[in-house]
Amino acid sequence: MNVSGELAGELFVWSMIVGIGVATFLIRYAPIALLARLELPAWLTQALRYVPPAVMAAIIAPPLFFADGAPTIHPDLARIAAATLAAAVAWRTRSTLWTVVLGMLALWGLQALPG
């Protein structure tokens, strides 16, 4: 890469980091600083409840169905099975530690299977 290309890359990364940092701080700060005076409208509070499940599910699913970054749907059966087991563990134990440990062990076990 030439010098100006490297500089553009640096600028891109720092804009990304600082931009997300500022946006994140404002999202965290605004309600604490302002809510003494104003309250979130009811429809917004209602909609915000659904952001975590929708976002997290949308982060979890793609790597299971596009194995190795495939451009078309290509299910990774070992990962899907391990993720399903991990969901059951999370439901039973409510423990992140057990979910991660048993999910990883399940994936390694399934990957070690012949075929």
Add this chain to the structure above:
Amino acid sequence: MPQVASARAEFLVGMRAFAPLSMSIIPFGVVCGAAASTAGLTPLQASAMSWVIFAGSAQIAATQLFASGAPLLVILATAAIVNLRFLMYAASLATHFRGQNRRWQALIAYLLTDQAFGLTIVHRTQHPERQTDLRWFYLGVAGATWLAWQLATIAGILLGSLVPPSWSLDFIVPLTFIAMVVPLLSDRAMCLAAAAGALASVLLVLPLKLNLIGAALIGVVVGVVAEKLWSRA
């Protein structure tokens, strides 16, 4: 000075409350640091993500988008959507930290995480009599979370390249999200929002890597509509 003593005691209670969570935050942080350095960020940039942004889900989402060549605005918008949940946490905490000065409010905001929010609300409910020192409890939890996160991402940046990809340690990321999302599925509308988000993220074909934003919005709309319909029935 009994006041100083009780503040310090609450700070330590907060740090101790964080201890069991460190077992789940540290692996996530290590993977986050390793992912950032694999995506081509310098060690300084990768560690700056952790102290400038200090939000694991947004850091991972941004790193993945950056690695896939997404435009800057899409990365910023996606990270903002992933972090919208903090609006809800901060609104809830605002009722408890209303009287604090600007400096405390800024510190509380900067350190806000899923863990600090969750543990503080539980502590507030279990010990209403310790309300005056709640900020010290919060600072104990959040400070410990911050330190663990910084050290874990630095470890990931330094060691990430040494772990062979065949170990599939990147799978820790979806596993951590599974552990976070499952307890949220307390009613049908929440389940439907998650299912719609997952389905849309796989089936939706959007340009410029807008998939996560599109899927999140569809999930939220489905959740809200389902709640409306079921509450009317």
